[in-house]
Amino acid sequence: MSSSIQGKCHSYQWRTGGWSNNERVVWCQRSDAVNVTGGCFPQKRPTTVRHCHPPCAKPFSHCTPSGVCGCERGYTEVMTTHGFLDYCTRTPGVDNHKKADVKTNSGRLKPGPSQARDLFNEWTLRPVGPDGRVKLWVYAVTALGFIVILFIVTLTFLVCKPSKTTKTCPPPQKPLTLAYDGDMDMLHISDRPQTVRDADSLGSARHITMASPLKCLVEDDSRYLKSFQLFLERSSEHQCMQDFIHNTLPDILASIGGGKSHLNVIGVGSGAGEIDLQILSELRKKHPGVTVDNEVVEPSSQQLHNYKVLVSQKPELDFIKFSWNKMTSSEFEEHWKVKKMTKKADFIHMIQMLYYVKDPAATVSFFQSLLDKNGKLIIILVSEVSGWGKLWRTYRHQLSYSEISQCVTTGDIKSSLDSEGVSYQSYELPSQMDITECFTDGDEKGELLLDFLTEVLDFSKTASPELRAGVLELLRHPDCSTESNGRVIFNNTLGVIVLDQLS
Ligand code: SAH
Ligand code: HSM
Numbered sequence: 001m002s003s004s005i006q007g008k009c010h011s012y013q014w015r016t017g018g019w020s021n022n023e024r025v026v027w028c029q030r031s032d033a034v035n036v037t038g039g040c041f042p043q044k045r046p047t048t049v050r051h052c053h054p055p056c057a058k059p060f061s062h063c064t065p066s067g068v069c070g071c072e073r074g075y076t077e078v079m080t081t082h083g084f085l086d087y088c089t090r091t092p093g094v095d096n097h098k099k100a101d102v103k104t105n106s107g108r109l110k111p112g113p114s115q116a117r118d119l120f121n122e123w124t125l126r127p128v129g130p131d132g133r134v135k136l137w138v139y140a141v142t143a144l145g146f147i148v149i150l151f152i153v154t155l156t157f158l159v160c161k162p163s164k165t166t167k168t169c170p171p172p173q174k175p176l177t178l179a180y181d182g183d184m185d186m187l188h189i190s191d192r193p194q195t196v197r198d199a200d201s202l203g204s205a206r207h208i209t210m211a212s213p214l215k216c217l218v219e220d221d222s223r224y225l226k227s228f229q230l231f232l233e234r235s236s237e238h239q240c241m242q243d244f245i246h247n248t249l250p251d252i253l254a255s256i257g258g259g260k261s262h263l264n265v266i267g268v269g270s271g272a273g274e275i276d277l278q279i280l281s282e283l284r285k286k287h288p289g290v291t292v293d294n295e296v297v298e299p300s301s302q303q304l305h306n307y308k309v310l311v312s313q314k315p316e317l318d319f320i321k322f323s324w325n326k327m328t329s330s331e332f333e334e335h336w337k338v339k340k341m342t343k344k345a346d347f348i349h350m351i352q353m354l355y356y357v358k359d360p361a362a363t364v365s366f367f368q369s370l371l372d373k374n375g376k377l378i379i380i381l382v383s384e385v386s387g388w389g390k391l392w393r394t395y396r397h398q399l400s401y402s403e404i405s406q407c408v409t410t411g412d413i414k415s416s417l418d419s420e421g422v423s424y425q426s427y428e429l430p431s432q433m434d435i436t437e438c439f440t441d442g443d444e445k446g447e448l449l450l451d452f453l454t455e456v457l458d459f460s461k462t463a464s465p466e467l468r469a470g471v472l473e474l475l476r477h478p479d480c481s482t483e484s485n486g487r488v489i490f491n492n493t494l495g496v497i498v499l500d501q502l503s
């Protein structure tokens with residue numbers, strides 16, 4: 001717009017400051033450099049805020065005024081098949097060092113041709129010639145760079161190739177003195193270089209070699225418990241287990257015991273016992289008057305303590321004798337074998353614990369061998385159709401390296417039972433988890449939930465930005481979650497497997 005004040009013609013132009021926290025100042029300037037109110041076209045006023053959802057986490061990316069992620073000047077957008085920004089690649093022949101907002105630079109300090117700048121231009125190795133063609137030396141340098149990278153990768157692979165002797169993971173049979181006081185199943189993820197599968201944003205995977213600084217969440221008992229507790233608050237996991245216990249389990253419980261007046265129960269990985277006590281109360285309803293021996297196998301001192309507190313608050317449980325085994329399932333197994341125990345069990349349950357053993361199939365087989373006639377073993381894990389299944393199929397090799405199985409679903413257990421010709425019944429329990437907080441950068445609860453989802457300690461702080469962005473993108477993908485009323489709801493479907501005594 002232009003106007004005349006006291007006979008002098010002026011033009012008016014919008015000026016913008018640099019982006020800071022996705023906001024910037026915008027003002028109107030007259031051609032005599034005086035900042036004015038009014039004069040510029042209001043319709044043409046540049047935006048002062050920018051929003052992008054999900055946030056632009058890729059290197060060299062930023063949120064554009066139109067609300068989508070774009071690349072900084074000097075970089076070109078490469079999009080995923082889903083239309084999101086995949087990554088920013090350097091645009092050949094463009095000076096990438098000028099990162100600041102172009103408008104800001106030209107608007108505020110518009111330097112004329114200076115000697116220093118001419119000198120700089122003379123001495124800069126410019127990759128593009130005056131004819132606009134990329135110079136030959138650029139190709140030569142690129143080829144050389146490629147050869148050097150190839151050499152480094154080969155060297156790294158040869159030096160760091162995983163071998164039994166170079167593993168920094170503790171050997172599986174050596175008890176650890178970590179959070180779980182002598183746990184043989186829970187092992188560290190090493191910081192050593194490892195061969196991992198690198199999944200492209202949503203699926204296709206290629207093998208690369210990289211160093212993983214990631215640690216397993218179960219190494220930190222107190223953070224594990226905090227995140228598990230929050231997970232229970234944000235999910236319907238315990239509610240859907242309770243539905244199963246009240247609606248389906250009673251018939252299964254009715255079939256055990258063969259009229260005995262005393263029943264033996266074993267709970268493996270009982271946690272704080274909330275679910276175990278509900279099972280025991282249904283058992284009592286189906287077998288009034290029985291007494292029960294209940295072996296609790298739980299390696300976490302804190303959880304075992306919580307369980308004991310819960311029991312002490314329920315005098316009606318006096319028909320049960322509790323034996324507290326502060327140990328892992330493999331320690332329990334060893335103890336059982338060493339003591340040559342002949343006692344048989346009428347009911348055994350392993351609820352959400354097989355992730356933490358080295359060999360889930362062997363663990364199932366051992367506990368199944370303890371069943372008495374008419375005895376039942378029930379296993380609950382996340383189902384292969386859940387978001388967990390998709391997450392693990394895509395990222396398990398990048399998320400962790402440990403000797404525990406960690407990423408096992410009921411689908412895996414069923415396949416292994418099928419291959420051994422073992423029969424079973426199975427059920428699916430629909431369940432959800434609200435993961436909306438995971439998408440707010442720096443949100444403490446979101447980070448705890450992300451730790452639980454990935455089983456990685458301090459995932460947001462220790463994973464590479466690419467891995468974090470990839471996991472977040474997958475978590476909100478329709479294969480894992482649905483979105484409704486602004487909430488992201490993760491599919492937490494559980495699977496139940498019921499086994500009889502082996503015939
Ligand atoms: N069954 C409970 C707790 C599930 S959380 C529930 O569903 O609410 C998993 C539990 O398994 C934790 O309490 C953890 O301490 C326990 N655990 C971890 N490693 C274990 C192992 N190797 N053997 C047995 N239990 C284990
Ligand atoms: N952390 C593995 C998945 C899970 N555990 C769900 C309990 N509930």
